[in-house]
Amino acid sequence: MSEFSVIGRRLPKVNSWAHLTGQARYADDLFLPRMLYGRLLRSTRPHARILRVDTRRALAHPGVVAVVTGADMPEKMGIMPSTQDETALAVDRVRYVGEPVAAVAAFDEDTAFDALSLIQVDYEDLEPIFTIEEALERDDVKIHDEAKRANVFKEVHLSFGDLEGGFGAADHVRDDWFFFEGNTHAPIESHSAVASYGPDDKLTLWTATQVPHYLHRELEKVLGLPRSRIRVIATPNGGAFGGKSDPFGHEFAAALLSMRTRRPVKITLDREEVFYAHRGRHPVKMRIRTGVKKDGEITAVHYQSWLDGGAYASYGIATTYYTGALLTVTYRIPAYKFDGVRVYTNKPPCGPKRGHGTTQPRYGFECQIDKIAEDLDLDPLEYRKKILQPANSRTVNDLRITSMGLGECLDALQRSTRYSERRGQLGTGKGIGLAGSAYISGAGLPIYWNEMPHSGAEIRIDRGGGVTVMCGTSEIGQGSDNMLASVAAEALGVMPADVHVVSGDTSLAPVDLGSYSSRVTFMAGNAVRDAAMKLRALLVAAAAEKLEVPAERLLTAYGRIYDRDDPAKFTTFADAAVLAESKHGTLVAAGSYKPPKGIGGSFKGAGVGPTPAYSYQAAVAEVTVDMDTGMVTVDKVTTAHDCGRALNPANVEGQVEGSAYMGYGEIIGEEQVFRGGLHKKPSLLDYKIPTSLDTPVLEAIVVESVDAEGPFGAKEAGEGPLNPVIPAIANAVYDAIGVRFDETPITAEKILTALGKRDRRGERKTRIGPDGLDAGKADPKRALRRLTASTDARERKRPVS
Amino acid sequence: MTKQLLTLRVNGEPRTIAADPHHTLLEVLREELGLTGTKHGCELGECGACTVLVDGVPILACLTLPTLVGDSEVTTVEGLASAEDLHPLQVAFAEEGAAQCGYCTPGMLMTAKALLDTTARPTRAQIASAISGNLCRCTGYTAIYEAIEKAAEISQGTQSEGGAGAQPLRRPGARSLTGAQLP
Numbered sequence: 001m002s003e004f005s006v007i008g009r010r011l012p013k014v015n016s017w018a019h020l021t022g023q024a025r026y027a028d029d030l031f032l033p034r035m036l037y038g039r040l041l042r043s044t045r046p047h048a049r050i051l052r053v054d055t056r057r058a059l060a061h062p063g064v065v066a067v068v069t070g071a072d073m074p075e076k077m078g079i080m081p082s083t084q085d086e087t088a089l090a091v092d093r094v095r096y097v098g099e100p101v102a103a104v105a106a107f108d109e110d111t112a113f114d115a116l117s118l119i120q121v122d123y124e125d126l127e128p129i130f131t132i133e134e135a136l137e138r139d140d141v142k143i144h145d146e147a148k149r150a151n152v153f154k155e156v157h158l159s160f161g162d163l164e165g166g167f168g169a170a171d172h173v174r175d176d177w178f179f180f181e182g183n184t185h186a187p188i189e190s191h192s193a194v195a196s197y198g199p200d201d202k203l204t205l206w207t208a209t210q211v212p213h214y215l216h217r218e219l220e221k222v223l224g225l226p227r228s229r230i231r232v233i234a235t236p237n238g239g240a241f242g243g244k245s246d247p248f249g250h251e252f253a254a255a256l257l258s259m260r261t262r263r264p265v266k267i268t269l270d271r272e273e274v275f276y277a278h279r280g281r282h283p284v285k286m287r288i289r290t291g292v293k294k295d296g297e298i299t300a301v302h303y304q305s306w307l308d309g310g311a312y313a314s315y316g317i318a319t320t321y322y323t324g325a326l327l328t329v330t331y332r333i334p335a336y337k338f339d340g341v342r343v344y345t346n347k348p349p350c351g352p353k354r355g356h357g358t359t360q361p362r363y364g365f366e367c368q369i370d371k372i373a374e375d376l377d378l379d380p381l382e383y384r385k386k387i388l389q390p391a392n393s394r395t396v397n398d399l400r401i402t403s404m405g406l407g408e409c410l411d412a413l414q415r416s417t418r419y420s421e422r423r424g425q426l427g428t429g430k431g432i433g434l435a436g437s438a439y440i441s442g443a444g445l446p447i448y449w450n451e452m453p454h455s456g457a458e459i460r461i462d463r464g465g466g467v468t469v470m471c472g473t474s475e476i477g478q479g480s481d482n483m484l485a486s487v488a489a490e491a492l493g494v495m496p497a498d499v500h501v502v503s504g505d506t507s508l509a510p511v512d513l514g515s516y517s518s519r520v521t522f523m524a525g526n527a528v529r530d531a532a533m534k535l536r537a538l539l540v541a542a543a544a545e546k547l548e549v550p551a552e553r554l555l556t557a558y559g560r561i562y563d564r565d566d567p568a569k570f571t572t573f574a575d576a577a578v579l580a581e582s583k584h585g586t587l588v589a590a591g592s593y594k595p596p597k598g599i600g601g602s603f604k605g606a607g608v609g610p611t612p613a614y615s616y617q618a619a620v621a622e623v624t625v626d627m628d629t630g631m632v633t634v635d636k637v638t639t640a641h642d643c644g645r646a647l648n649p650a651n652v653e654g655q656v657e658g659s660a661y662m663g664y665g666e667i668i669g670e671e672q673v674f675r676g677g678l679h680k681k682p683s684l685l686d687y688k689i690p691t692s693l694d695t696p697v698l699e700a701i702v703v704e705s706v707d708a709e710g711p712f713g714a715k716e717a718g719e720g721p722l723n724p725v726i727p728a729i730a731n732a733v734y735d736a737i738g739v740r741f742d743e744t745p746i747t748a749e750k751i752l753t754a755l756g757k758r759d760r761r762g763e764r765k766t767r768i769g770p771d772g773l774d775a776g777k778a779d780p781k782r783a784l785r786r787l788t789a790s791t792d793a794r795e796r797k798r799p800v801s
Numbered sequence: 802m803t804k805q806l807l808t809l810r811v812n813g814e815p816r817t818i819a820a821d822p823h824h825t826l827l828e829v830l831r832e833e834l835g836l837t838g839t840k841h842g843c844e845l846g847e848c849g850a851c852t853v854l855v856d857g858v859p860i861l862a863c864l865t866l867p868t869l870v871g872d873s874e875v876t877t878v879e880g881l882a883s884a885e886d887l888h889p890l891q892v893a894f895a896e897e898g899a900a901q902c903g904y905c906t907p908g909m910l911m912t913a914k915a916l917l918d919t920t921a922r923p924t925r926a927q928i929a930s931a932i933s934g935n936l937c938r939c940t941g942y943t944a945i946y947e948a949i950e951k952a953a954e955i956s957q958g959t960q961s962e963g964g965a966g967a968q969p970l971r972r973p974g975a976r977s978l979t980g981a982q983l984p
Contacts, residue, residue, distance in 0.1 A: 012895035019903025020891040022838015022878035026904065029837035110821070188842045188850050188938050189904045238840070238904025239938045271843045477902025477939050650898040654944055658901065661941030684847035684936070692929040692942045 005557035006490040007712050010650040013482040014496050015236070015475065027192035027208045027235040028268045035194070036065055036105040038257055038267035039112040040250055041119050042276060043094035043101055046130075046346040046677030047143065048123035050092055050101070057118040058104055063111035066260045067119070069102040073256060075222045079214060079246045079351075081448045083153075083313035085144055086349075088222055088252030094123070095143055095311035096348050097677050098276025103253035105265050128346040128677050132285060132306050133773055135343035143311060143344040151344040153309050154320050158605055160396040161335030166300025170291025174372055177287050177770045178364035179743040182308065183670040184280035185353055186689050189238020191277055192268035193251045195258035204231045205255055208238065209504075210245040210474045211514035214447060216506045218247040223255055234504030237476035237515075241662070242352035244476070245516045246279050246314055275682035279351025280672055282319055282342070283308040284360040285770060288368050296376050296383050300335040303327055303361060306773065307342040307350070314351035316342050318443075318608050322357025325609030327365055328395040329438045330406060330616070331387040336396045346677055352516060354662060355722045358439060363667075366435035366727035367742060370734070379420050380434050380731070384618075385410050391705075398601030399609050403715070405642025405705035406436055406616035412640040412701045417620040423735055429625045431736025435727035436618040439720030441644075441710065442519025444595050444610030453592035454519070456510030457528040459488055459535055461587040465559070465574030467492060468500040469531075472512035473524045475503055478718045479651045480520045486647055487525050487711050491532030492539070493556025494573055510590060518716035521647065522612055523593045525711030530591025535580075538587065542579035543571045596709070613707045615716045617641040619660065619724035621696075623732040627755065630748035632733060634664055634696040637725055641700065644707035644715030655717040656700035663725030665690045669745050742769025807867055811836065812880030826870060827851045827862035830877060838878035838907045842936075849935030852908035853877050859915045861934075878907035881914065889955035890914060890948070899948035901939035909935045913949045922953050 002008055018024040055067040070091035078084035090101045102119050106112035127141045135143075135151035143151050167173060193207035203225060209215050212234040220227040237244055250267040257265040269277060289302040305323040309316045324338030353359075373380040384406075389395060391404035413434070414420060422432050446454060457471040469488045473480045485499035502508050512524050536556060543561040544551040553564050562570035571579070581587050600610025619639040625632050637660045646652040669688055673680050681687040700721075706713035730741045739754040749758070756764040804819040811834060818833040830836045830853070839862055842850035851862040854876040881888045890910050893899070900906040909932060916923055916931040923931070928949050929942070937945060 010896075010898075013898065013900075015903075016895040016900055017891075019900040019906050020878075020887075020894050020910065021882055022836070022907050024903050025837070026840075028841065029831075031832070031835070031837075186938060187902070187904070188848055188936060189840070189902070190842070237902060239902040241938070268841075271845070477904075479901070648898075650944075654898045654901055654940055657941035657943045658939045662938070683845055684843040685845050689936055689938060691933045691936060692945075693933045695942050698941045698943050 004490055005493065006486050006496060007645070007647050008649065011496055011648060013479055013651065014485045014499065014501065015481045024236050026189055026238050027194055027206050030194045030206055030266065032194065032196060032264035035264040035266055036107065036257070036261060037109040037112050038103050038105045038254055038265050039109065039116055040100040040253060040267065040273070041102040041116045042273070043090060043097055043099040045094055045123050045125055046097050047126040047128040048094050049126060050090060050094060051122040051124055053102060054120040055102060057120070058115040061111070061115045061118055063107040064104055064115045066105045066257050067102060068253060068256050068260065073222050073252055077218045077222050077247055078313050079315055079447065080313060080317055083317050085146070086312045088249045096346050098273070098348055098679070099311065100249035100253070103257060103267070105257040105261060130345055130347065130674065130677060132308050132343055135345050143346060147344065153313060153342045153344050154317050156320055156340045156605055158324065158397065159337045163300050163302060163335045163337045166335030167291045170299045171294045172375060173289060173291045174368055174375070175289045176364070176368050176371065176742060177285070177772060178367065179770045180284045180360035180363055181744050182281050182283035182350060182672040183666050184275060184278055184672045184687070185241040185243030186684070186687060187239025187241060187243060190269045190271055190274045191244060191248060191250060192266070193254045194264060194266045195254040196264040197258040197262055202229045202231065203255055203259065204233065205251060206233045206235050207251050208244050209234050210237065210240050210476055210516055212474055212504050212506055213472055213511050213513060215247050215251065219252070219255060222252050223259070231507040234474035237474065240476035240515070241354045242356060242516065243279055245514065246351055248277055271684060272682045275679050275687065276348050278310070278348035278672065279314050281353040281359065281666070282350040284323060285773060286361060286364045288364050290368055290372065292372055292376070294376065296372065296378050296387060298331060298333050298387060301327065301333050302337045304339045305361060307340070308345055309342045310345055310347045310349040312349040314349045315356070319352065319357040321605055321608035323361050325397065326358045326438060327361055328397050329389055329399055329401060329614050330436055331384065332389050333396055347674055354659065354719045355439065356517065359723050359726065362437050362723045363726045363730070363744065366437070366724065367730050367740065370731045371740070381410055381414055381420050384436050397609065398606065400599040402613050402709065403644060403705040403707040404614070404616060405703045406438070406618060408703045408705070409616055409618040409640035409642055410436065412703055413618055413620045413638060416699070416701060417638050419620050426735070429627050429736055431623050431732040431734065433621050433728045433730065433732030433735055434618065435724040435731060437720060437723035438614045438616050439716060439723065440517055440611035441522035441613045441615060441716040442611055443517040444599050444612070445607045446513055453527065453594045455512040455523040455527040456590060456592045457484070457524060457531045458510050458588065458590045459528070459531045461535060461577045463578055463581065465572070465577045466500065467494055467498060468502060469528055470502040470509040471524050471528060472506065472509045473503045473520050474515040476515045478515065478520070478655065480515060480524065482651065483521050483525055483647060484528050487528050488532045490712065491529055492536055493561060494559050498559070518719045521714050521716060522710055525714060526593035527591045529711045530593065531589045532591070534589035534591065535587055538580045538584045539576045542583045543576045546571055546579055612709050613644065613715045615642055615720040617721045617724055619728040621725065621728040621732040623729060623736055625733060625736045625751060630751035630755070632668060632746055632748070632751060634668065634729055636697040636699065637664060637728070638699040638701065639721050639725065640703050641717060641721045642703040642705045642715070643717040644710045645704050645713035646702050647712060647714050649702055652702050652717045653700040656721040657698040659719065659721035660698045660725045661690065661695055663722040664696060664729065667726045667729045667744050667746055669747060671745055739765060740767040740769065742767060809867060809870060809875055810872055811875045812877060820867065822868065825863050826865040826867045829867045830862060836877050836879050840904055840907060847936070849912065850905050850908045852911045852935060854911050854915055857915060857918060859912045876911070878910055881910060888914070889952040890917070893948040893952035893955060897944045897948035897951060899940060899944040905935055905937045909937065909945060913952070916949070917953055917956060921957060923949070
């Protein structure tokens, strides 16, 4: 018999029923009386000065009610307070094709769209920068004038332990370059926001956001409206994956248009616009040098990364640190140096995508670990097990490790897949690969410095025993509403279905920092548990008095408060609520959570990496490579994930499988790529996300390490499981055809090149990947000139109505 | 643009609306009829979020002009459950955790309904093929396969029991899906 009545059970999510009957209200599903429809005019130039924006003809267009431009909201904004370099709509300058420049509100969407072509923007083209290498070198072209050196956004250097000594003591040193291509979240729901400025001079914004609290702050800054007059309501997100965790131009534009017109305004992005909103995976070049002893023990790691950040900061400062911060938490590394550089380029801004900044280095490092195992003739699984960072330890970069289940994950995989016996034995074209990984259960520090809780929750119990949980979390499909209901229900002794959840509403719910960095289960879970335990104490005290049983002997479950020794002696939860309210007054309690001190170091840059608990995971991929067509079929991905404790195993498995799916898409073909600054694939027709027919068989194995600080022992499950899948597939392809893929994605074309089927000499390669920093590819500027000419020709031909 | 009067049969109800003739069935369902369960995802017929049934056949509402539907019967996700009873697919999707963000779910449910209406016990390959036009970015499809298989079992179970004795699948308030019981 489980010690829990809710935790650990496969109960349906409390918000499923709305999803399954079409009654969930996403932002685009809101239709308010007198509502206007907005659209954004976007830049056609990758880099240009804005000389003039003339909106007169658009304003005169029948049906248009208001037009706003960047000049109406010139205040700088951005998710990270220390690097705010964006404006809601472009002011003076555009820095990527697709950057919002102006916004129109009209009676209907067609009219708003038509009016966009009546806005005249005069641009003076500036030379664009498209590659990391150009961005590093070109001091004469500045995408942001504030950049100190060329187009470098951020440069970090951290060193821990005796690096020289470590490499000196090594018997073997590997030095490998890797490239991870950029890609995007592609949630099925496009971004959408509805703003309503009321007669009381208060603004309400319903929006598909992961971060209602941070958006609340930015709205105040940009609109000049006190936060006390703004209410942000995060609507259920139709998928987010990190892509809805920045403040976006359309949110400010809808708000300002509503303030100007005093009517509700909705702006929903179309699919092409979602690719420009982006904030997805950074393209990253990496160099990893690792020294090992003969037995494989790591003596030193020097990790370098160069991130292509796109046109603006977004979370870039955190992303840059994340590329280096978490390499140390899986395997013992006694000496470690990290150098990271993020540059600006004239492309849509990159930001956090599931696995934020850790996915790229984890890919490189796990491929390199596979190579080291081969160099030393070690079994890659046994090798990883031998060098594990121990539980309850500190890493060389001063990160506190508590529960650590990577070893159990590897054991579970070996039992399930027989990896060690099958590696190298499957014959040409068939392969099996392995990788491990880790992730944070929430960032240890908030985005703006403060001493307040990271998560707050409030619970109210009504006189009929109804329980309402209020928390600022944003439900993005990860199941946060259900987590809140489940934790409260377990603590109070009711069922999740009896709990009402009010989330993501800045007026009704206490602040939670948002649904990013896999922080919600751990942090909001602890906050809601804290609140629930306070109310439980009141209920139990009142019930003890009535039942004449000592309070310590009372248990709460299934809507009853009962005597442990004699379950027939009970009071119902609803009766207990009445007794408790009579005795103690209105039943409301607040709870909060803040990570403990001392989970990270105190050096500059130590703020990124610490977390109250790391999740661990490993994956085994099985692949088949068609030697004639180069097509890679991933037959199966098995992922074992240490989530601390599975609050709801079905939902944990869903996260693990969904992560494997997304990782598979990233390595097998998804890429956010450009030709002369123009997105090559800004539609779901061209940007292929895996269908049911593409997707491998996915198996999830849940490993429970029961974390001492997690709510009922839980850690994160939503992001970490993506990380090992990518290197596991690369390692499996190596096992199949003997070619190392040190760059993503692994396309059929690259496979054929490697097999010598695409060049005349027919030479086989053993590796596809970069050899250093270089431009090396076709001149992107030439493509730009060609495209500009054709765009200009098309614009000249466009009839002016 | 002059709006045209149009009568559609949606979820068993005749509905007359005035709509721009170039507006798609998706726009008409969502904006004129308030049936926002059907979703917009990609405008190109790639994602399947706008899938509805026309005379039982799944179609993409974002690529369909309502005038072409004529007096065929349109079924949206809102028409899947009755006032009292959920469709077996809805129960199975909830129990298997097959809806994460829920955004692809209405389209997925409609495609799955069309499959189960023609193939009582589909194989996994048949399911994968049937839903290959419905993109899900959250689940990796595994839970969706399991839910559709479970719904097929439930449907067959209720059919074979048949008659007055068959237990309809009640909405969650009526049928205890929580398994509440004392330890």
